[in-house]
Amino acid sequence: MARVNLEEIGRLAGVSRSTVSRVVNGSPNVSPEVRERVEAVIAETGYRPHAAARSLASNRTGVFGLVVPSAAETLFDDPYFGRLILGVTSATNAMQTTLALFLFDQESDENSIIPQVVNPGLVDGVIVTATQMGDPLISQLQQATMPFVIVGRPDDGRSMFSVDADNRGGARMAARHLAELGRTRIGLISPPSNSTAGLDRRNGFLEGLAEAGLRIDGLIAEGNWTEESGRAAMETLLASPASRPDAVFVGSDRMAVGALRAIQEAGLSCPDDIALVSFDGILPPDQTMPRLTSVAQPVAEVGERAARLLASIVDSTVTTAEHIVFPTRLVIRESCGSPPADGA
Amino acid sequence: MARVNLEEIGRLAGVSRSTVSRVVNGSPNVSPEVRERVEAVIAETGYRPHAAARSLASNRTGVFGLVVPSAAETLFDDPYFGRLILGVTSATNAMQTTLALFLFDQESDENSIIPQVVNPGLVDGVIVTATQMGDPLISQLQQATMPFVIVGRPDDGRSMFSVDADNRGGARMAARHLAELGRTRIGLISPPSNSTAGLDRRNGFLEGLAEAGLRIDGLIAEGNWTEESGRAAMETLLASPASRPDAVFVGSDRMAVGALRAIQEAGLSCPDDIALVSFDGILPPDQTMPRLTSVAQPVAEVGERAARLLASIVDSTVTTAEHIVFPTRLVIRESCGSPPADGA
DNA sequence: GTATGGTATGGGAGCGCTCTCAGGGAGCGC
DNA sequence: GCGCTCCCTGAGAGCGCTCCCATACCATAC
Numbered sequence: 001m002a003r004v005n006l007e008e009i010g011r012l013a014g015v016s017r018s019t020v021s022r023v024v025n026g027s028p029n030v031s032p033e034v035r036e037r038v039e040a041v042i043a044e045t046g047y048r049p050h051a052a053a054r055s056l057a058s059n060r061t062g063v064f065g066l067v068v069p070s071a072a073e074t075l076f077d078d079p080y081f082g083r084l085i086l087g088v089t090s091a092t093n094a095m096q097t098t099l100a101l102f103l104f105d106q107e108s109d110e111n112s113i114i115p116q117v118v119n120p121g122l123v124d125g126v127i128v129t130a131t132q133m134g135d136p137l138i139s140q141l142q143q144a145t146m147p148f149v150i151v152g153r154p155d156d157g158r159s160m161f162s163v164d165a166d167n168r169g170g171a172r173m174a175a176r177h178l179a180e181l182g183r184t185r186i187g188l189i190s191p192p193s194n195s196t197a198g199l200d201r202r203n204g205f206l207e208g209l210a211e212a213g214l215r216i217d218g219l220i221a222e223g224n225w226t227e228e229s230g231r232a233a234m235e236t237l238l239a240s241p242a243s244r245p246d247a248v249f250v251g252s253d254r255m256a257v258g259a260l261r262a263i264q265e266a267g268l269s270c271p272d273d274i275a276l277v278s279f280d281g282i283l284p285p286d287q288t289m290p291r292l293t294s295v296a297q298p299v300a301e302v303g304e305r306a307a308r309l310l311a312s313i314v315d316s317t318v319t320t321a322e323h324i325v326f327p328t329r330l331v332i333r334e335s336c337g338s339p340p341a342d343g344a
Numbered sequence: 345m346a347r348v349n350l351e352e353i354g355r356l357a358g359v360s361r362s363t364v365s366r367v368v369n370g371s372p373n374v375s376p377e378v379r380e381r382v383e384a385v386i387a388e389t390g391y392r393p394h395a396a397a398r399s400l401a402s403n404r405t406g407v408f409g410l411v412v413p414s415a416a417e418t419l420f421d422d423p424y425f426g427r428l429i430l431g432v433t434s435a436t437n438a439m440q441t442t443l444a445l446f447l448f449d450q451e452s453d454e455n456s457i458i459p460q461v462v463n464p465g466l467v468d469g470v471i472v473t474a475t476q477m478g479d480p481l482i483s484q485l486q487q488a489t490m491p492f493v494i495v496g497r498p499d500d501g502r503s504m505f506s507v508d509a510d511n512r513g514g515a516r517m518a519a520r521h522l523a524e525l526g527r528t529r530i531g532l533i534s535p536p537s538n539s540t541a542g543l544d545r546r547n548g549f550l551e552g553l554a555e556a557g558l559r560i561d562g563l564i565a566e567g568n569w570t571e572e573s574g575r576a577a578m579e580t581l582l583a584s585p586a587s588r589p590d591a592v593f594v595g596s597d598r599m600a601v602g603a604l605r606a607i608q609e610a611g612l613s614c615p616d617d618i619a620l621v622s623f624d625g626i627l628p629p630d631q632t633m634p635r636l637t638s639v640a641q642p643v644a645e646v647g648e649r650a651a652r653l654l655a656s657i658v659d660s661t662v663t664t665a666e667h668i669v670f671p672t673r674l675v676i677r678e679s680c681g682s683p684p685a686d687g688a
Numbered sequence: 689g690t691a692t693g694g695t696a697t698g699g700g701a702g703c704g705c706t707c708t709c710a711g712g713g714a715g716c717g718c
Numbered sequence: 719g720c721g722c723t724c725c726c727t728g729a730g731a732g733c734g735c736t737c738c739c740a741t742a743c744c745a746t747a748c
Contacts, residue, residue, distance in 0.1 A: 003464065005733090005734055005735080006734065006735065007734080007735095010698095015697075015698085016697065016698045016699075017698085017699085017734090017735085018697070018698060018699075018736090018737090019696085019697060019698075021735070021736065021737095022696095022697090025736090029695060029696060029697090030696075030697090031695090031696060031697090034696080034697085046487070046488075048459065048462070048463055048464055048488070049463075049734085049735075050400070050463075050464050050465040050733085050734050050735070051405075051463050051464065051465035051466035052396050052399035052400040052405060052465035052466070052733085052734080052735090053400050053465060053703095053733070053734035053735040053736090054465075054734080054735055054736075055396035055399075055400075055465075055703095055735090056394070056396040056397050056399075056400050056702095056703050056704065056705085056733090056734080056735070056736090057702080057703055057734075057735040057736040057737080058703090058735075058736055058737085059703075059736095061395075061396060063444070063466075066445075077423065077426075077628065079421065081426075082421075082425075082426060085445070085447070086447070089445065089447040093447075093448075093456065093457065096456065096460075098444050098446070098460050098466065099444065099445050099446075099447075100407070100442050100443065100444050100445070101410075101429070101433065101443050101444070101445045102442070102443075103429070103430070103433040103437075103443075104437075112437065112440065113437065115392065116440075116442050118392070119392055119393075119394075119395050120347065120392055120394050120395065121394040121395035121396035121397060121398075121399075121704085122395035122396070122407075122442065143390065144390070144392070227628065227630075261630070284421065284571065286571075286605070287631075349703090349704055349705080350704065350705065351704080354728095359727075359728085360727065360728045360729075361704090361705085361728085361729090362706090362707090362727070362728060362729075363726085363727060363728075365705070365706065365707095366726095366727090369706090373725060373726060373727090374726075374727090375725085375726065375727090378726085378727085393704080393705075394703085394704050394705070396703085396704080396705090397703065397704035397705040397706090397733095398704075398705055398706075399705090399733095400703090400704080400705070400706090400732095400733050400734065400735085401704075401705040401706040401707080401732080401733055402705075402706055402707085402733085403706095403733075465734085
């Protein structure tokens with residue numbers, strides 16, 4: 001069953017290459033009997049169109065790139081990226097598009113990967129996640145006029161297509177919730193401030209705190225998304241018993257796991273001594289004791305929407321940049337100290 | 345900066361298309377001054393070769409596919425696939441190859457995805473993971489003469505290229521370790537037996553048990569890789585207190601987390617009442633209390649090796665099917681009840 | 689009858705590259 | 719000085735497809 005091409009199929013079915021192409025691509029202008037004959041030949045030869053040839057002629061590859069830069073090492077310890085990939089693939093599968101994954105597993109890879117990403121004829125467009133401030137990839141994409149969508153909020157004001165969760169609103173909600181439960185010394189373990197998500201969560205939290213008439217009072221530490229950094233940050237906050245917080249908002253689930261461990265290692269109780277609310281809502285709830293109250297963001301939906309948005313950019317259906325924000329919701333469990341209202 | 349092609353670069357540099365091609369592809373037969381001139385033009389025009397055109401002409405795409413079929417939903421809760429992807433990308437990055445990810449997120453996707461995977465001109469070869477017995481994908485790949493490597497052990501005797509961890513030997517080691525610690529009623533929570541990995545771990549365990557002169561005595565339950573199934577399986581094993589095991593080998597880390605929870609919920613202690621050894625060695629050790637003793641398999645290395653093997657098949661460097669097995673090693677922590685010998 | 693329009697089909701051109709081959713020039717040995 | 723080889727370069731063909739246009743045919747309208 002050697003490779004066979006359009007011409008050959010045409011020959012076998014007694015029609016031209018063009019007609020076979022029409023059948024393959026579902027053009028309506030083909031007579032039923034011809035279509036049937038051609039389809040029979042295709043079936044019995046096992047013919048499959050050659051993707052590269054098609055791409056070259058049509059200037060469309062049917063491939064989207066998903067770029068996940070920076071420390072990929074730690075990446076999959078966080079369920080976030082897995083969920084995002086799941087969302088993206090669910091959309092690309094539905095659109096008959098294939099997904100190329102660009103993971104930079106080292107800083108040094110960056111320079112060898114970027115050319116691939118922006119290479120014409122490989123992908124039709126790119127979804128970019130976890131962009132750092134001033135990411136060189138972004139400007140390269142713009143320069144190459146490669147369509148792209150950012151997952152997250154772009155750091156500068158320039159208009160680009162992007163999809164994000166409402167980090168700011170969610171964090172604000174968390175702060176207010178803790179305040180409403182009567183906590184007064186509410187601390188923050190912030191995600192890294194070199195990411196817009198981190199920045200937004202921090203600012204949203206401070207905003208909510210202010211709205212509740214509370215002050216942060218120096219109870220602030222910064223982590224780097226990892227469990228270990230959450231634990232270290234909590235240890236910092238607990239360092240002086242006199243000024244110990246009675247509640248902490250932790251900027252991500254994983255950091256919260258570490259923070260919780262620090263609380264317990266210090267012989268304190270969560271939520272009695274220190275209430276905790278985290279962000280992401282992505283961990284299997286039973287993974288911690290008490291279970292985490294968390295601001296849930298719809299990660300898979302963000303990924304799915306990003307893929308669909310990219311598709312419409314590629315199709316030139318939408319042309320003016322838009323920033324899509326998904327709402328977050330507070331999932332109350334035990335770590336915040338309020339009676340559970342929602343078991344999800 | 346509109347699209348520019350080889351011909352155009354040639355025109356600007358005063359040479360032919362062919363010469364530019366040689367420069368781009370690093371052919372040695374180009375005079376230094378011409379090379380320099382061409383490279384200057386390339387740099388200033390921002391020229392990038394068109395991947396599809398190159399693929400069409402050279403019959404090489406520079407893309408490898410990674411296929412992860414079946415229940416993708418639960419996929420990323422298990423760090424296994426993340427690690428595997430990391431390993432594969434580390435190799436493909438080094439080889440200047442791009443990775444196409446094929447995730448079937450529903451059974452129904454399968455039929456729409458397979459054609460993409462075996463499509464000529466899209467990928468040069470495919471790495472297939474988590475194959476079920478009698479996977480239709482495999483026969484399609486063979487039929488399309490698409491090079492492929494299986495991660496895991498192929499279920500039938502036919503010769504194919506594959507890379508696996510020594511599931512059998514690892515499980516055997518686990519059984520013997522527990523026996524050496526003086527446990528006599530050693531149970532098994534087996535991975536699903538519709539996977540060769542599951543089968544191998546189960547058989548290896550039984551083998552090790554027999555070598556230690558022990559019998560399984562009905563202390564066997566089967567899970568489906570999930571935490572919840574591990575917990576349910578352990579509950580089954582604990583159902584009749586009279587015949588309770590004093591040790592259990594759990595076929596995966598995630599199931600072990602569930603099993604551990606079941607032990608603790610039953611008011612028993614691990615390792616005092618029931619010692620635990622699991623398989624994978626992939627979870628952050630601090631995630632459980634006590635920390636899990638586990639048979640560690642080098643997942644990332646398996647992925648990396650699979651990608652490299654695929655590359656040599658594509659290059660026709662290797663032609664006779666081989667099955668590569670990576671050794672596993674027992675990482676002793678607290679859950680097995682022996683004094684820790686290794687902190688990794 | 690001719691004019692008009694829609695539909696089914698074929699053929700040519702071309703997408704941007706690689707690969708093979710031919711040819712010109714330089715360098716070498718005798 | 720001639721022939722040989724080796725290196726560099728250019729030109730042609732062709733990868734398998736899509737897209738556009740020309741053509742042939744049929745149906746309808748006047």
